[in-house]
Each structure stands twice: as C-alpha cells, then as structure tokens.
Amino acid sequence: MRTTAVIIGAGHAGLAMSRCLTERSIDHVVLERGEVANSWKTERWDSLRLLTPNWQSRLPGYGYEGDDPDGYRTMPETIAFIERYADVISAPIRKHTAVTSVSRTEKGYAVVTDQGTWQSRAVVLATGACNIPVVPDLGETLPAAIATLTTPQYRNPDQLESGGVLVVGASATGVQIADEIQRSGRPVTLAVGEHIRMPRVYRGRDIEWWMDAAGVLDQRYDEVEDLRRARAVPSLQLAGHPDRRTLDLNSLTELGVKLVGRLAGVRDGKALFSGSLKNKVALSDLKMIRLLNALDEWATDAGLDGELAPPHRLEPTRIDESPPLGMDLVGSGIRTVIWATGFVPDFSWLSVPVLDRKGRVRHDGGITDSPGLYLMGMQFLRRRKSALIDGAGDDARDLSAHLASYLHGKEDVARRAEPAPMRAALRQAIANT
C-alpha cells in the first residue's frame, strides 16, 4: 500500500495533523492500533476529568461548542469530543492497525503494521507521550503481600483491597488519585517528590486562562533557557473538579492523607523516604509565588487589574516537622502501592536512527534529522502547550507546513517562526525552576 504521508496514532495530535494535511491536499492515512481516542478509552481512571477547561481544546477546524466553557470534561465527554473531531474532519483512519516497525527506504519510509505494509514519503509519529508508566528502580521488590498498580491500570478505589494505600508521586495524577482513594476510606500515604503547586482559580480566573492569556503556554522551545529542563518538568498539581477547588498537599493533609518524602528505596520490606520533603515543598511554593507575581505584573501592564479580583497567595504548604523516613509497609497496613511516577513514550518499534541513548526521539521542534519524519505530542515539543490538547493545533500547522515544503523539495520554513511575545519577568519566573 502506498500513500504520501502516514500518521501513526489517532489521538487528538494525530487528528490535528490529519486535518492540516487534508487542508494541504496531502494524501495520507492515520494508523491506529485501537480506536480513535484509544488512550482516553483504555488508559484513564473512571472519575478523571480534564484539568484543562472546555474552552481550552481548540483544534484546527474544531473546538468547544457547548455552553460551559469553564467546565472540565469527563472521560466520556472527552472521548466523544475527540471522536467527533475525527468525524468532522473525515480523517482517513485505519483502526485496529498496529504499527510494528518503521524504517527508511530509498524514497521514504516503510511502515509495517499487523495489517500490511505502507510505503510513504513522510511519517508523523503521534503515538503519545504517555505510553509506558515509569516505575522507579528501588533496588528491592516490594513484599509479595502488597499489590502494585500503575496509574493506567487504576480505575477506581473499589478495585483496591481495603486497607492502606501508598501513592508514589504527587503531580496531577498522584494528587488526584490520592484524594479519591482517601475519600473512599482507605488511608493514603503520599510519597512526594518534585511537584508544582498551582491554585485552580486565581483572582477569579482559571489558572489556565492566566497561562494562556499571558502567553506562558505559547512560549516556544527555541525561547527557553533550559529546554531539557522545560521538557522534564512535572505536570501541575491541578484537577478538574466541577467545584473548581484547589487540590494541593494542604487540601490532602486536611483530608487525612499522610505526606512523606520521595520514595527512595525499599530495604527489608521497609520503604525508605527521602529527607528532602521540606525542600521539595519549599521549591514548589516559591515557584508558585514567582509565577503568580509575574502574572500579577502582567495583569497590571495589560490594564486588567480593574476586572480581576485582588491578588492573593495560598498558605505555605504545611508538613510535619520530622516526616517519617521509613515505613514497614506490611506492618503499617499498606495493601496497595500505586505508581504515579510519570510516563515515557514507547518507540521500541522505530527502526529509523533518530533515538538518543535513552530511547527518546531526537528532534528540533518535532522535526527529526531523518527527512520527512516528524514527531508530535511530546512535552514542550515546540511550545509549552505542545502536550496539551490545545497545543496540537499550532504544532500541526507548523509541522505540516514543513512537511509540505519537504515534499516539494523546498528549504525548511517552519523551524523558526517569530517567538511569541512574553514579558521578561514571566520568562524569568518560569525559567528558575
């Protein structure tokens, strides 16, 4: 089978690219191992709602049309939203087609699937940034009596035995799951490493409104001082609760969740926690204050102070004077450990030599050094918002332009666009992480 471009993955990123290629009349297919929105259908927990508000899902030729722009989508709503996008743009999707290898040919690429092989001139990797949950190497396995679960395997608290739960990781996923499990009556211990605290609503507006309006989310990859760091920062501690409450370590403490340091190892059945909790919390509070200060300055400059509530700050994060450094897991009633420790993409099937020593695709804003091979959906691929639903549009526009000029044998045009304007103070606040 032959086509001009193969897009791998029918999540929102692959679909956004499909729409851009269709607009340019570039013949293509979208190969999907499962169904449209497969990750949302198979890898998310039941109660999850998007942490980005409804309005923040602008895709090329599509967006939110309902009457609750500030609400947060449930999983069925998210799936329906992405499925409808696929219909609206008439994406040429081949469902239930898993790509097993991609390699270079003389004229482009051979994309091998379990439904035959495609030959194409260009390939877009839109297989997602969150394929494989990371489980830290602790030097010793956990006691056999304890069940372990990664977050894509987690659905709801009823799936867990009654008894204590150790949730490892306190970014968006970890804090949301800890909150829900604690409320189910299972006492939660939360191992807290690096994390970023954020108020859900600040001065009367959703924090995502601030980051969008102030240009933080549009910040480009070629504008940041430490791109490697920017690509590795954890997700913001946010949740899309209908009541718009802030979910942070203080709110978890109030519920009765016990906070401990980063899980640093397991020895003789005992979990060992890092003594760095105080610093992790201090770093996070300071980072939040820096960002809010910079946003306040931006609001003043933009003449918005009149329409916004006055600035306020959250209480410092409270932690115990001497948080426990160790825990006999079985002895203290822990029955389940949940790894909310992040994800890595899976490119084990990619036979084009563009992987670095850690198995990540080397790229310059999504453009790999293998001509005609593109990447989408990774954190800070081209912009701070690249991994968000709302970020795929701009990236797909840039990269499809580059892809088109590659097909026409032209020089690259998309690589350097004008950087988005962002105040120096904001940039500095974000850079010092």
Add this chain to the structure above:
Amino acid sequence: MPTAKEKEVKNGVNVEALLGAREALEKAPQAAKFTWRATNKWVNGTHSQTAVKEFFGLGEGQSHRQEFTFEADHPEIFASEDHGATPVELVLAGLASCLTAGVAAVAQMRKIQLRSVSATLEGGMDIQGILGMDEDVRNGFDGIKVSYKIDADATKDEIEALVAQSQKRSAVFDIVTNPTNVTVEVNK
C-alpha cells in the same frame, strides 16, 4: 537601570565552563562517571587521618593540585584526645560546603550578586544509639538544621529560591537525605 541580563555579576563561578561541560558530557555521557576517593589511616585511639588527592573522571585519572588531609577524633568528654573534628562534624562540613558552593553557582546563573553567605549547621543526635544503649535510637543524626545568612542583590524570595535550588542540585544533600548502598570489605 541595567536589565538582569546586562548586569555584571561576579561570584567567582565560571558558569560558561559549567554549561560547556554539560554540553560536552551530553555527547560523551561516559565521561560523566566520576569516582571520588579517600584514604584513611588510624593514628591512635579515636584519632585517624584521611587524605584525598586522586580521583577519576572525564574518562581518566585526575588529581587535586595537592594532597589534602583531615584529622578526625573525638572531644575529651568522650575520653579522647581531640586531635580533630568528629566524623559527624565532617559530615556537616561536607553538607555546608556543598550547599554553599551551590548557592554561589545558582546565584551566578541567575545573575544575582552575592555579598556574603554564611551558614550555621546543627545535627541533633542521641548518643544512646552509638553507645548501644537503646535499639530504638538510631546512630546517626535525628535531623540536621541548616540556617543561612545571605546578603545579596535580590529579594527575600529570590534568596530562598537560591538556597532551595542549591539543595536540589547538591550531592551531599542527596547523600544525607537518601539511602546509599555501602559495601565495606576487609583486605589482608
């Protein structure tokens, strides 16, 4: 007013060299593997002497400009002769030096001029642990308190962020806050 970018900041840290090293090591990560070494000799009683000179890094043997030695002993209330710092005080020294070096490096990166930096460290310890009197008491510190006094061209929050970032990047902070496998063997 000069902007942060143009302001000249001198903390005696060569940031360009550090960033250059990071870039070079990205291409040759093997060279980033270092081994630090120390030799120790018993002198008498609880007095011993530790020396450092050679270490390994950047793919080859390296050496300090000269050998440095550290005396360690215990004070007279432990019926010792007090020829040097206690080993646990040397740990405090290591932590302090590491954090302070980090403060200077981070300040330089963030274009913050330091005028003075001093720190006081306290490690609490219940010596029933080392004396074997109570199994429930650990040998080591039950906690370490570090307090910094920093005079710099920066706001209070910026200074706190310097100290926080320095902890985040500190080797000794990591060593004291996280478990490390230690293998001790005896050779004839």
